[in-house]
Amino acid sequence: MLKLSLRNVVVGALLVSLVLLPIYAQLAHDRFMLTLFTRILILGMAAVSLNLILGFGGMMSFGHAAYLGIGGYAVGMLAHEHIYSGFIQWPVAILASALFALVIGALSLRTRGVYFIMITLAFAQMAYYIVSGISRYGGDDGLTIYKRSEFIAPLNLSDKTQFYYVCLALLYGSIYLTWRLINSRFGMAIQGARSNALRMRAIGFPTYRYRLVAFVISGTLCGLAGALLANHTDFVSPAMMYWTRSGDLIIMVVLGGMGSAAGPLVGAVALLLLEETLSGITEYWQIILGPLLLLVVLFARGGIDGMLNTLGAKLRTKVRA
Amino acid sequence: MSEPFSDKAMLQVDNLAKRFGGIVATDDLSLTVAPGELHAIIGPNGAGKTTLIAQLSGQLKPDSGRIHFGGADITALSMHKRSALGLARSFQITSLFLDLSALDNAALAVQAHAGHSFHFWRDARGEAELRDPARAAITRVGLANRADEPASSLSHGEHRLLELAMALSGKPRMLLLDEPMAGLGPDESARMVEMLRALKQEYTILLVEHDMEAVFALADRITVLVYGRVIASGRPDEIRANEQVREAYLGEAEVEGGPHV
Numbered sequence: 001m002l003k004l005s006l007r008n009v010v011v012g013a014l015l016v017s018l019v020l021l022p023i024y025a026q027l028a029h030d031r032f033m034l035t036l037f038t039r040i041l042i043l044g045m046a047a048v049s050l051n052l053i054l055g056f057g058g059m060m061s062f063g064h065a066a067y068l069g070i071g072g073y074a075v076g077m078l079a080h081e082h083i084y085s086g087f088i089q090w091p092v093a094i095l096a097s098a099l100f101a102l103v104i105g106a107l108s109l110r111t112r113g114v115y116f117i118m119i120t121l122a123f124a125q126m127a128y129y130i131v132s133g134i135s136r137y138g139g140d141d142g143l144t145i146y147k148r149s150e151f152i153a154p155l156n157l158s159d160k161t162q163f164y165y166v167c168l169a170l171l172y173g174s175i176y177l178t179w180r181l182i183n184s185r186f187g188m189a190i191q192g193a194r195s196n197a198l199r200m201r202a203i204g205f206p207t208y209r210y211r212l213v214a215f216v217i218s219g220t221l222c223g224l225a226g227a228l229l230a231n232h233t234d235f236v237s238p239a240m241m242y243w244t245r246s247g248d249l250i251i252m253v254v255l256g257g258m259g260s261a262a263g264p265l266v267g268a269v270a271l272l273l274l275e276e277t278l279s280g281i282t283e284y285w286q287i288i289l290g291p292l293l294l295l296v297v298l299f300a301r302g303g304i305d306g307m308l309n310t311l312g313a314k315l316r317t318k319v320r321a
Numbered sequence: 322m323s324e325p326f327s328d329k330a331m332l333q334v335d336n337l338a339k340r341f342g343g344i345v346a347t348d349d350l351s352l353t354v355a356p357g358e359l360h361a362i363i364g365p366n367g368a369g370k371t372t373l374i375a376q377l378s379g380q381l382k383p384d385s386g387r388i389h390f391g392g393a394d395i396t397a398l399s400m401h402k403r404s405a406l407g408l409a410r411s412f413q414i415t416s417l418f419l420d421l422s423a424l425d426n427a428a429l430a431v432q433a434h435a436g437h438s439f440h441f442w443r444d445a446r447g448e449a450e451l452r453d454p455a456r457a458a459i460t461r462v463g464l465a466n467r468a469d470e471p472a473s474s475l476s477h478g479e480h481r482l483l484e485l486a487m488a489l490s491g492k493p494r495m496l497l498l499d500e501p502m503a504g505l506g507p508d509e510s511a512r513m514v515e516m517l518r519a520l521k522q523e524y525t526i527l528l529v530e531h532d533m534e535a536v537f538a539l540a541d542r543i544t545v546l547v548y549g550r551v552i553a554s555g556r557p558d559e560i561r562a563n564e565q566v567r568e569a570y571l572g573e574a575e576v577e578g579g580p581h582v
Contacts (some may be wrong), residue, residue, distance in 0.1 A: 185440040185451075188425070189432070198416060202404060203430045205433050
């Protein structure tokens with residue numbers, strides 16, 4: 001099924017490198033690297049979840065960070081009430097974000113284009129202000145989590161390497177899930193609705209329900225990423241769901257490439273590493289990042305993923321010639 | 322008001338009306354299409370032909386009147402439900418899934434009628450249940466060698482054929498074809514006429530078409546619309562001989578140097 005192409009080789013190499021990374025970090029005594037990459041994995045998972053609706057479903061959700069926040073706060077609030085079991089925290093995070101996605105999706109999917117973008121943004125900002133206002137859980141200042149989610153021994157999320165691998169497994173699971181979904185009948189239906197919604201209805205598809213289910217799956221996965229993020233930072237705050245965070249997720253998807261299940265992970269790695277290196281060079285790193293993103297959008301329509309595809313095709317014709 | 326439903330009709334339209342502001346697009350329109358018949362709708366530009374197709378397919382809701390299909394009142398049904406009953410529509414302006422392959426386009430049309438699409442795991446492109454009928458439809462219209470190309474890379478003529486393949490993929494009982502010949506060259510047109518002649522043996526067809534030569538060659542019955550109103554309906558020879566039609570439509574066409582009879 002999978003072809004040997006430049007793109008697949010690069011993505012494959014990335015996936016393998018991420019598995020080996022903790023070993024390297026251990027050998028190089030680079031603890032920071034593990035922390036940085038755990039963050040990349042978690043936000044990568046959020047971007048992968050966004051791509052299911054943005055890239056494949058054509059639904060430009062500008063409020064995806066809300067699910068990060070909801071998943072994160074589910075963990076934070078329960079921990080604050082001394083409920084530490086991950087078997088309670090994580091299902092609550094998943095259910096809460098699924099429910100939120102169902103309500104938001106049911107309302108916003110009746111609109112299209114700019115209206116859809118604005119409605120998803122508005123709901124996310126609403127969630128942001130609601131959380132900012134709950135003083136019991138820290139309000140604006142956020143909430144420190146003193147104990148990470150507890151599972152059965154020997155699984156211990158406070159162990160950085162173990163936590164890294166939990167994040168990695170869930171990320172790869174999300175990519176695999178997305179890949180299965182987009183190639184299934186369900187995936188064909190949502191891609192058809194992206195491509196030509198009128199025609200979909202004319203040939204007999206009730207598109208709304210498929211788009212809604214995709215929206216809920218996407219929000220739920222992102223909520224799970226939120227639960228991971230809360231455990232990673234040992235802290236939740238309204239900033240987790242601020243609209244600029246939603247923007248970051250969109251950038252990861254566009255930068256990495258919307259055309260493949262793993263593209264957003266490539267985007268997350270590229271964006272966060274760029275951010276990390278550039279901010280080490282200058283305080284005004286965004287002045288460099290901005291034009292770089294512009295170049296990608298202008299000259300590489302399919303993001304890094306698309307760039308690799310074009311490059312691979314060129315190499316192939318050269319080899320043949 | 323409306324006439325009793327005739328059980329001989331595949332499609333029966335009674336007193337259909339549709340206005341857009343002050344413009345009357347469909348004016349007390351009634352028409353009957355018998356099973357197995359190829360019924361052509363002709364009329365000058367702005368006669369309301371596409372508006373009629375849109376109301377029959379469910380894209381537009383009529384202001385009043387009733388539509389029966391295969392004995393059932395479908396006036397209030399949504400587009401996808403009408404399609405599920407076997408009423409397939411092709412579009413005047415090509416409306417495809419351009420970023421999917423030609424075969425994927427047809428396979429989606431098959432999938433639309435293969436139960437619900439809440440199948441999340443199995444590879445849809447590997448399902449014979451979807452691919453085989455899609456491939457048959459693609460082959461039927463002569464696009465077999467282009468099946469795996471993205472629809473965006475097909476020519477205009479091939480797009481028209483793919484439109485037709487998609488309409489066929491849903492195992493329809495009746496085809497609503499909105500100007501399948503639009504924009505085709507003479508050779509492609511001839512090919513399309515042959516295709517429709519063959520399809521006519523199997524399907525009931527409502528054909529909206531500007532190409533008069535094709536219409537008079539194919540149609541069992543012709544209905545002439547002017548300003549949303551039926552001015553004549555009958556066999557091709559009757560229409561050809563009809564004074565009113567000559568005045569209202571064919572005469573005008575001759576003046577424009579347009580389609581000839």
